[in-house]
Amino acid sequence: MTHQPYFTHPQRFPGNVEGPFYTTGTIVCGDSRYVGIASDCLQCLTPEHEAPDLLAPINKSNLNTHFVKQPCNADEVQRACNALRVCCVYALRYGGRDLDVIRQLENSPLFCDYILDEQGELILTVGPDGQLLPFAQAIANAWRFRS
Numbered sequence: 001m002t003h004q005p006y007f008t009h010p011q012r013f014p015g016n017v018e019g020p021f022y023t024t025g026t027i028v029c030g031d032s033r034y035v036g037i038a039s040d041c042l043q044c045l046t047p048e049h050e051a052p053d054l055l056a057p058i059n060k061s062n063l064n065t066h067f068v069k070q071p072c073n074a075d076e077v078q079r080a081c082n083a084l085r086v087c088c089v090y091a092l093r094y095g096g097r098d099l100d101v102i103r104q105l106e107n108s109p110l111f112c113d114y115i116l117d118e119q120g121e122l123i124l125t126v127g128p129d130g131q132l133l134p135f136a137q138a139i140a141n142a143w144r145f146r147s
């Protein structure tokens with residue numbers, strides 16, 4: 001299956017299968033040496049519980065949360081979105097431009113690399129360093145701390 005163009009996040013965990021849903025990762029160093037890249041979400045199994053067919057199983061040989069399959073139908077998209085919502089560090093993200101998915105993710109920069117602005121245009125929320133852009137961080141803060 002081909003996927004519409006999606007944003008390639010600078011901190012995308014390399015184990016993710018090609019496609020718009022992905023997890024972020026962080027370089028791990030030990031004794032001042034590069035060790036590898038670890039997913040920012042790992043081991044509690046909560047996201048995997050939401051989408052066990054889309055995320056790699058966590059076991060002795062895999063401790064990194066990452067997508068091994070992109071959702072291909074509405075039910076899978078919903079479960080992928082649920083997996084994004086339960087991650088407490090917002091390390092599962094959507095980099096695509098599908099408006100239905102973005103709306104399903106509440107148009108939030110906490111989950112989406114693209115969101116809709118007030119004119120209904122898609123705008124990128126992530127800077128070249130992988131951090132949320134200031135306007136997107138402000139939206140994310142308001143979203144996170146809403147009652």
Ligand code: SF4
Binds near residue numbers: 040043046
């Ligand atoms: S959902 Fe939260 S606690 Fe669970 S593995 Fe991911 S970051 Fe850790």
